[in-house]
Amino acid sequence: MAVVKLTTANFDQEVLKADGTVLVDFYADWCGPCKMMGPVVEELSGEVSGVKVCKINIDEEMEIAQRYGVMSIPTFISFKNGEIAGKQVGAVPKSRLEEMVK
Secondary structure, eight states, X not given: OOOEEOOTTTHIXXXXXXXXXXXXXXXXXXXXXXXXXXXXXXXXHHHOTTEEEEEEETTTOHHHHHHTTOOSSSEEEEEETTEEEEEEESOOOHHHHHHHTO
16 A cells, blocks of 8 residues: 555544554654655555555644654654554664554
8 A cells, every 4th residue: 555645634534534553654854764764664555454654744744743742753653543552753673663553
């Protein structure tokens, strides 16, 4: 499944109203660790079934980053049925992201 690009306009529909698990990658284009995690997130989206993988640029959507207390990037937040199920800050191995969405 392709990675979904989130905005303020589609966040509630794509994440909070989604059935099942959603992994959201909070990132910025200028962030080195975020660039490093980009291919990992893409890879994960193609390998894990039943999980929606999304990215949100914190420079473009600062309001959502503030709502979820994102102070450092990359930050990964997993949601299950609209509720926060886990949070991970920083570049991590793909296996850690896989654990978050199980």
